[in-house]
Amino acid sequence: MNCSSAYFDGKSSNRRAVTLTLGEDHLFIKGDGVDLTVPNSELRLSSPLGSGNRSIYLKSGAKCEFNDPAFARMLQKKLGKGGFFAFVHRWENSLKLSALALVLLCLAVWAFIRFGIPVLSEQIAYSIPVSAEIAMGEKAFAMLDKGYFSPSEVEKSEQEKITALFNGMLANMAEDQRNYRLVFRDSELFGANAFALPGGTVIITDDLLELVDHDAELLSVLAHEVGHIRGRHALRQVIQNSSSGILIAALTGDILSSSSLAAGIPTLLVSARYSRDMEREADAAAADYMRSQQIPLAHFADMLQKLQDSVEQKGRGDAPSALDYLSTHPATAERIARLNAGN
Incomplete structure (x- = not known):
């Protein structure tokens, strides 16, 4: 196959008219004082751009410009790049195919955000050592305690009783390496609420304790929080909310940037919500514990209803619940129905 071409030697701007001939393993370039035989292995063909000229680059720095699509396709095949590049070029030159692309x-971006990022965030969160998780939780607690909480007004004797209940619950669960602790705080902003921080810290507010009529109700809340901690939900949600964090961690292996992750945890707890699946996981963990201790799940359902009623009494304008006991993800009615069905 032959093709007319303009030859440039790479040393001057002189243009020479030549004829290109494709051999089995070589390209022959002849005309206007040029007579070259170049192995195909030493050729580089430029990518197509619309209907513009194509260029063949030689190792010597010379190049040949031509505009013959059939010759270009044949040369691509000779260079072992025919199928894919021809396919791409065909899509580039079709408005319908470009729109389809x-x-x-x-759709690919949506699928990655909907399915890929949660899977990646879970893998990254579980690859973080417990020691780093504890450090992040301590930093997050310091930020929250400084900005959103005040000292609890619950009597010390009552705090000791509830702490003993919390420790007794942990003793009946599988051991892990976290430093669990229960912290009592008051918060006009959050009202009846509780928070689970990485590393094992659970914060419970005075307003929530005022709603409790039975130890089993309080145990359901505490078991739910431990479910969040052991599922690493805060870390997973913070990482999931930051695609850049996922990419950096995946590409560099820098999963121990505790300062940046810890800084995102208060924002998650204050203004965001756990995903629907994470709430269900924490509910399931609490329900499993209660069944193991032969505690009726009705106590958990009753506590959820009390918290929902508390929110409705205060109005929808208040600060969002970090635990989603109080509104959606999933809806409280759905969660209560699930507990009653499993009771």
Whole structure:
């Protein structure tokens, strides 16, 4: 196959008219004082751009410019790049195919955000050592305690009783390496609420304790919080909310940037919510514990209803619940129905 071409030697701007001939393993370039035989292995063909000229680059720095699609396709095949590059070029030159490619790209991005990021965030969160998780939780607690909480007004004797209940619950669960502790705080902003921080810290507010009529109700809340901690939900949600964090961690292996992750935890707890699946996981963990101790799940359902009623009394304008006891993800009615069905 032959093709007319313009030859540039790479040393001057002189343009020479030549004829290109494709051999089995060589390209022959002849004309206007040029007579070259170049192995195909030493050729580089430029990518197509619309209907513009294509260029063949030689190792010597010379190049040949031509505009013959059939010759270009044949040369691509000779260079072992025919199928894929021809396919891409065909899509580039078709408005319908380009539009289809855009739609497919949008679907791929959506699928990655919907399914890929949660899977990656879970893998990254579980690869963080417990020691680093504890350090992040301590930093997050310091930030929360400084900005959102005041000392608890619950009597010390009552705090000791509840702490003993908490420690007794942990004694009946599988051991792990976290430093669990229960912290009592008051908060006008959050009202009846509780928080689970990485590393084992559970914060419970005075307003929540005022709703409790039975130890089993309080145990359901505490077991739910431990479920969040052991599921590493705070870490997973913070990482999931930051695609850049996922990419950096995945590409560099820098999963121990505790300062940046710890800084994101208060924001998650204050203004965001756990995902629907994470709430269900924590509910399931609490329900499993209660069944193991022969505690009726009705106590958990009753506590959820009390918390929901508390929110409705205060109005929807108040600060969001970090635990989603109080509104959605999933809806309280759905969660109560699930507990009653499993009772």
